[in-house]
Amino acid sequence: MIPSREIFFNIVPAGVIAAYVLMIIPIGLLAYGLARRVRRWRLGQAENRFDQMGHRIWNMVRMSVLHGRIVRTRNLYGGIMHAAIFTGFVTLLIGTLIVMVETDFTVPLLGFSFFHGNFYLGFKLAMNVGGLLLILGTSMALYRRLVLRPATQQTSGDDLLLPATLLILAVQGFVQQALRLAMTQDPWAAWSFVSYPVALALQGLPMDVLARLHQLNWTVHLVTALVFIGYIAYSKMIHPFTALANVLMRRIRPRGELNPIPNMETAENFGASKLEHFSWAQLMSVDACMHCGRCLEYCPTFNTGKALRPRDLVLEIAGLQADRGGIFSGVLGEEANTGRFRWGRGGERELIGGAVSTEEIWDCTTCGACMEQCPVFIEHVPLIVEMRRNLVMEQNSFPQELAPIFTSLERLGNPYQNVPAERADWTRKLEQPVRQMSEVVAAGETVDYLFFVGCLGSFVARNQKVTLALTRILQNAGISFAILGKEESCNGDPARRMGHEFLAQQLAMKMVDKMNAYNVKKVVTGCAHCFNAIKNEYPQLGGNYEVIHHTQLIDELIAAGRLTLNEASDITQEKVTYHDPCYLGRYNGVVEEPRRALKTIPIVNLTEMPRNRKHSFCCGGGGGKAMMKDQSATRINQTRAREALATGASVVAASCPFCMGMLEDGIAAVDEKSGVRVLDIAEIVASSLQAPAVTAQRETV
Amino acid sequence: MNIVVTIKQVADPNIPPSHIQLDPSGKRIVSPFGIPPVMNGYDANALEEALRLKEKHGGKVTALGLGDDSSRESLKRAIAMGADTAMLINDPDLLNADSAGVGRALAAAIRKIGSFDLILCGRQASDTDGGQVLHWLAEALDVAAVTPVAKIESDDGKQLTVHRLVEEGYQRLRVELPALLGVSSEINEPRFPPMRGTMAAGRAMIPGWKASDLGLQPSAAKVELRNLQIQLRTSKAELIAGSSPAEQGTALADKLHELGFI
Numbered sequence: 001m002i003p004s005r006e007i008f009f010n011i012v013p014a015g016v017i018a019a020y021v022l023m024i025i026p027i028g029l030l031a032y033g034l035a036r037r038v039r040r041w042r043l044g045q046a047e048n049r050f051d052q053m054g055h056r057i058w059n060m061v062r063m064s065v066l067h068g069r070i071v072r073t074r075n076l077y078g079g080i081m082h083a084a085i086f087t088g089f090v091t092l093l094i095g096t097l098i099v100m101v102e103t104d105f106t107v108p109l110l111g112f113s114f115f116h117g118n119f120y121l122g123f124k125l126a127m128n129v130g131g132l133l134l135i136l137g138t139s140m141a142l143y144r145r146l147v148l149r150p151a152t153q154q155t156s157g158d159d160l161l162l163p164a165t166l167l168i169l170a171v172q173g174f175v176q177q178a179l180r181l182a183m184t185q186d187p188w189a190a191w192s193f194v195s196y197p198v199a200l201a202l203q204g205l206p207m208d209v210l211a212r213l214h215q216l217n218w219t220v221h222l223v224t225a226l227v228f229i230g231y232i233a234y235s236k237m238i239h240p241f242t243a244l245a246n247v248l249m250r251r252i253r254p255r256g257e258l259n260p261i262p263n264m265e266t267a268e269n270f271g272a273s274k275l276e277h278f279s280w281a282q283l284m285s286v287d288a289c290m291h292c293g294r295c296l297e298y299c300p301t302f303n304t305g306k307a308l309r310p311r312d313l314v315l316e317i318a319g320l321q322a323d324r325g326g327i328f329s330g331v332l333g334e335e336a337n338t339g340r341f342r343w344g345r346g347g348e349r350e351l352i353g354g355a356v357s358t359e360e361i362w363d364c365t366t367c368g369a370c371m372e373q374c375p376v377f378i379e380h381v382p383l384i385v386e387m388r389r390n391l392v393m394e395q396n397s398f399p400q401e402l403a404p405i406f407t408s409l410e411r412l413g414n415p416y417q418n419v420p421a422e423r424a425d426w427t428r429k430l431e432q433p434v435r436q437m438s439e440v441v442a443a444g445e446t447v448d449y450l451f452f453v454g455c456l457g458s459f460v461a462r463n464q465k466v467t468l469a470l471t472r473i474l475q476n477a478g479i480s481f482a483i484l485g486k487e488e489s490c491n492g493d494p495a496r497r498m499g500h501e502f503l504a505q506q507l508a509m510k511m512v513d514k515m516n517a518y519n520v521k522k523v524v525t526g527c528a529h530c531f532n533a534i535k536n537e538y539p540q541l542g543g544n545y546e547v548i549h550h551t552q553l554i555d556e557l558i559a560a561g562r563l564t565l566n567e568a569s570d571i572t573q574e575k576v577t578y579h580d581p582c583y584l585g586r587y588n589g590v591v592e593e594p595r596r597a598l599k600t601i602p603i604v605n606l607t608e609m610p611r612n613r614k615h616s617f618c619c620g621g622g623g624g625k626a627m628m629k630d631q632s633a634t635r636i637n638q639t640r641a642r643e644a645l646a647t648g649a650s651v652v653a654a655s656c657p658f659c660m661g662m663l664e665d666g667i668a669a670v671d672e673k674s675g676v677r678v679l680d681i682a683e684i685v686a687s688s689l690q691a692p693a694v695t696a697q698r699e700t701v
Numbered sequence: 702m703n704i705v706v707t708i709k710q711v712a713d714p715n716i717p718p719s720h721i722q723l724d725p726s727g728k729r730i731v732s733p734f735g736i737p738p739v740m741n742g743y744d745a746n747a748l749e750e751a752l753r754l755k756e757k758h759g760g761k762v763t764a765l766g767l768g769d770d771s772s773r774e775s776l777k778r779a780i781a782m783g784a785d786t787a788m789l790i791n792d793p794d795l796l797n798a799d800s801a802g803v804g805r806a807l808a809a810a811i812r813k814i815g816s817f818d819l820i821l822c823g824r825q826a827s828d829t830d831g832g833q834v835l836h837w838l839a840e841a842l843d844v845a846a847v848t849p850v851a852k853i854e855s856d857d858g859k860q861l862t863v864h865r866l867v868e869e870g871y872q873r874l875r876v877e878l879p880a881l882l883g884v885s886s887e888i889n890e891p892r893f894p895p896m897r898g899t900m901a902a903g904r905a906m907i908p909g910w911k912a913s914d915l916g917l918q919p920s921a922a923k924v925e926l927r928n929l930q931i932q933l934r935t936s937k938a939e940l941i942a943g944s945s946p947a948e949q950g951t952a953l954a955d956k957l958h959e960l961g962f963i
Binding site for chain 1: 713715716717720733734735739896897899900
């Protein structure tokens, strides 16, 4: 006898017909819901996301089937949970489709049957494994939502309903199989290793009871499945469609690059105050969120109790979009997720001040922790910057402490009202002079590097020490370099991330013109923000340079043996912990170079904070936040300072002037007497150099 | 309500004293590298008040300046903030005029602009701190002048009730329109120019008028600025040593006595 089974066993023909007819309704609902969403996305602005399709497709496979970002060491529970549900669900879906192909296609149309023999046995086995995985995964989901309840998750009806429905469907499937096995005395029953024991238990029941139960369970299973399919497009269960689409269509520019506003003079609108102002891809991205809460895990504002919670921001925009689309969005989703946004209500709300509060918009440090975490590549920071752009440039509305900052940037080219003529005054403290680009070019000479000092490194006393240390390192290693001196001004990063794109472009354009006029090829920066802007954003304005952060250069110089470190045996080691600047580590992936440099310094005993590298915790100073007041109870910089102090390190190593200021203030506020110092890697290296010009600086460490 | 606001462009008052430089004539402050001149602060207050009145009553705000061509920058800022139009009297012969000459030139320009209900001036300019031009202007236009004004309490389109600063308090004055007010900084916080305004200002044309356009007869200045003098204050710090607070206190007292302060 060839192993197989009767399809639609024990089901009356009317039931079979009803199943096929009823299926039209949920599939129609799914198609309608999807079409409504696509139509809403199309209201957005144009944006080209159709380049590099090969790369996009491979990335999509990597991030979905292969669970690239879903399973991560920091997110093992959720990762395994998703992998189980995904594998189980997809296996069962494929199984169902196989039966459908046999019954409705190959047999009636081609007279060809394949649902038997070894294939059938393997099928039974696979379906049991799939069902078991689905039960495991959905149980994990429910256990996490109901028992573990991590702080990053807020649970709505949908968050429980969807895994519960999948769990019920899987159980119904096994029950169905067990009842059939019990009725038919199937000789291959053992292949169904989950249903078989159940079938053995059921065998004692009278045959007509089994038959009735079999029909009843079949009907309930069918109805459950149909309702579930119908609900997909109106709940987060849409994510297999939207998440795949978003991962496929994600922005594949450097993450540290914000999209510019082209042709500012003729632009009809700046930024986003309505859904239609976002690009279609941005509108699509918010529909991909399935409330996992990973964006919150090391979000500085969520972890310090501020208004901005990136997941909520995305859901607020998605909710507004659902309202505007006028679609039924799921009654059970109503108390959804945030307590602040409601599906299916309030379509007349404004985007800014209605769906999203201005407080949320200004809270963001643009650190990118949310984007690094999001398994479906939603880009929160650009959404926020679009709304900031609208507030600043259309509504002239921003935290009042920013007015003098903007004015100073515009008039003086630096944020803190420093005198432009004093920009290069720090060079007077050097033993060996530094050349200026203007002199170099006037003399008809060239240098290898432009050292872009940055405003803080030029003007702020504490940061000047870092600039001096770095300069001495460059001189010590015999690097040929020059500075712009008085001709340097702010690179535009703070203005840009505060939403003042016009000012940012003005500042950046000035620097690009200058650097191009001097034929600059390579730039070394002492600041993570200058580094990111010049490297990733200047190409938008015609400024193409090889940009290197000072920690990278120091690492290179040490590796090349161009810096001789003091290796005297009597050196006492200091415990040092390194804080990754967001715009260096997370945005640009420079995490190993600074560590490698530190590890080669004999006095350094490197220790890590729990949140490090790309998963570092922001100092609180990015996105212009260093220039805004933080009046909340828990400060971001103090939270990070506590983490640093907890390592027991006596030195916190920094590599960005904003981080340095934020961390010094944070440490002073948390524990004034700790004696823990914040030192830039350049200072630590300079103090360890074995060279007469620099040993005098030993006291800085 | 049609309002004319007089705008003077001055060297940035926040220039650190060590960076203040004079031109060869010794009569003018030269803006140092990278610190462009600004709209006089009190004039910005006057403009802000004018814009608020306009927002309430409608009408037109005209910014009027007198200076060299570079003064257009401040008038552009006035447009960026919300002024409807701006004109500049940029006759080289008038650049060295005294307060009376400037007042008369502004009056002639205002007559050329046409009817007005109110003239708002800064109470004084931060470069000369003279505070006289507005009186000469009021005199030439034959309107009442009240200065320094810290608040416009009420206005009904025909008359204003204003607070005029006096020592230890203020006077409440009722003043018939048209009138001229010298505005003090207590009155408001000037707005940050909106971006759309800044872009519009970049495209704005600001006409320049010569003395002949205004029908002004040349007249000799009765007060002449001979030269400016910068006085730099230096400061130095000395740490008082001592092993105990009491000892340090004694040392401090001795030092102050030695210097003749006590």
